[in-house]
Amino acid sequence: MANYREMWENLGMDLAAHDNLCAVLPTAFGDVYLSQKNRPKAMDFWDMVVADIHGIRPAELIEAQKKGQKVFGTFCVYVPDEVVIAANGIVTGLCGGSQFWVPDGEKVLPKSTCPLIKASVGARLGKTCPFFRIADMYVGETTCDGKKKAWEILGKDVPMYVMDIPQMKRAKDVKKWAEEIADFAAVVEKETGNKITPEKLADAIRIINEKRKALARVYEARKSSTIPISGKDALLMMQIAFFDDPVRCAQMVNRLADELEQRVKDGVSVFPAGTKRILLSGTPMAIPNWKMHHIIETSGAAVVCEEACTGTRYFEKLVDESATTLEGQYAALADRYMGINCACFTPNTKRIDDIIRLAKEYKVDGVIDVNLKFCCLYDTEGYTVENALKEAGIPVLGIETDYTDADAEQLRTRIQAFIEVLG
Numbered sequence: 001m002a003n004y005r006e007m008w009e010n011l012g013m014d015l016a017a018h019d020n021l022c023a024v025l026p027t028a029f030g031d032v033y034l035s036q037k038n039r040p041k042a043m044d045f046w047d048m049v050v051a052d053i054h055g056i057r058p059a060e061l062i063e064a065q066k067k068g069q070k071v072f073g074t075f076c077v078y079v080p081d082e083v084v085i086a087a088n089g090i091v092t093g094l095c096g097g098s099q100f101w102v103p104d105g106e107k108v109l110p111k112s113t114c115p116l117i118k119a120s121v122g123a124r125l126g127k128t129c130p131f132f133r134i135a136d137m138y139v140g141e142t143t144c145d146g147k148k149k150a151w152e153i154l155g156k157d158v159p160m161y162v163m164d165i166p167q168m169k170r171a172k173d174v175k176k177w178a179e180e181i182a183d184f185a186a187v188v189e190k191e192t193g194n195k196i197t198p199e200k201l202a203d204a205i206r207i208i209n210e211k212r213k214a215l216a217r218v219y220e221a222r223k224s225s226t227i228p229i230s231g232k233d234a235l236l237m238m239q240i241a242f243f244d245d246p247v248r249c250a251q252m253v254n255r256l257a258d259e260l261e262q263r264v265k266d267g268v269s270v271f272p273a274g275t276k277r278i279l280l281s282g283t284p285m286a287i288p289n290w291k292m293h294h295i296i297e298t299s300g301a302a303v304v305c306e307e308a309c310t311g312t313r314y315f316e317k318l319v320d321e322s323a324t325t326l327e328g329q330y331a332a333l334a335d336r337y338m339g340i341n342c343a344c345f346t347p348n349t350k351r352i353d354d355i356i357r358l359a360k361e362y363k364v365d366g367v368i369d370v371n372l373k374f375c376c377l378y379d380t381e382g383y384t385v386e387n388a389l390k391e392a393g394i395p396v397l398g399i400e401t402d403y404t405d406a407d408a409e410q411l412r413t414r415i416q417a418f419i420e421v422l423g
């Protein structure tokens with residue numbers, strides 16, 4: 001990592017603790033990523049970003065703040081980036097994906113909280129992540145109980161706005177979400193000092209739709225029997241998409257997609273012919289949570305798709321660009337975002353349909369349903385997911401895990417046995 005100590009110091013970070021994180025990340029990245037063979041050349045961009053993950057983008061955000069822009073930190077794919085961008089704000093994802101942050105989270109949260117929440121709270125309170133220091137405002141949502149209570153704790157330390165997400169998807173719920181988006185827009189206008197106009201929102205909708213289209217191209221290439229990119233690399237691209245400038249993100253992802261499409265034409269695969277194809281479904285895999293992809297792809301199979309918020313839920317479905325009034329645009333945003341199928345909704349049968357559809361589209365040999373420990377929503381829904389897949393004749397393995405490596409060998413044994421059965 002380049003030397004950003006002064007910047008981190010100015011952000012009020014705990015430099016000694018942060019040094020410990022900086023000491024392990026490059027090795028972890030080297031072991032998991034740089035050890036792969038025949039990676040797409042375009043992955044150079046993401047390797048560079050990760051090499052300075054607490055430097056390059058944070059420095060950009062601070063520069064933007066000096067010019068008057070505001071940074072909004074978000075934790076969920078239901079929060080519409082478009083609204084922030086329309087007010088000349090910047091969005092950065094804040095979900096924590098490392099065990100490093102969990103102990104600081106456990107100082108204020110029950111141990112029986114999902115690791116993603118513990119890591120997110122720990123990253124802020126432990127002062128060991130620059131993104132959590134830079135954000136001017138956090139935007140939470142009422143998706144799961146753990147998050148709702150965590151926002152109350154974080155809200156004592158940082159300005160926090162919480163969007164109230166419906167629990168069902170009836171017409172009146174979609175309307176309510178449109179109203180929530182309009183309320184959020186008013187908060188964003190106040191924070192940024194900029195008015196959101198239909199023209200600005202239309203531009204923002206187009207920018208984020210372009211990003212979604214680029215991500216979809218990469219996933220489209222992954223459907224090929226020639227597997228042009230590892231699941232690990234696709235996951236990294238997706239994880240960084242939550243942090244990066246959306247226009248640059250679309251450019252870089254399109255560049256990668258060009259290369260992958262050429263690889264498919266040329267028959268260049270990163271896995272030997274006949275490698276078993278796996279769809280991962282379940283809870284999000286926030287950076288640097290590469291655990292399941294690494295275990296699967298070093299056990300003889302390939303991850304070809306993720307039904308997750310760090311996967312298809314992030315980019316599928318575009319926002320309708322035809323509305324010309326703010327009211328119409330908020331309704332279009334609500335329609336698109338309420339089309340995401342998260343386990344926090346009931347009923348959530350469309351998620352089951354999604355998983356079966358994706359299993360077919362990506363021609364997978366099996367599904368691994370991976371849920372974070374103590375995520376009551378996804379763990380409970382796992383029962384329905386597994387039954388539906390079995391009924392559809394698609395092999396499935398259900399896994400519950402956390403961010404530690406304590407269960408890695410046990411998981412490897414189970415996954416290898418699952419892959420053998422597929423063979």
Ligand code: SF4
Nearest residue numbers: 075076077143309342
């Ligand atoms: S899993 Fe649900 S709560 Fe978590 S980021 Fe995705 S949509 Fe939001």
Ligand code: SF4
Nearest residue numbers: 114116144283372375
């Ligand atoms: S993984 Fe589950 S418990 Fe954790 S934040 Fe997401 S929905 Fe909440």
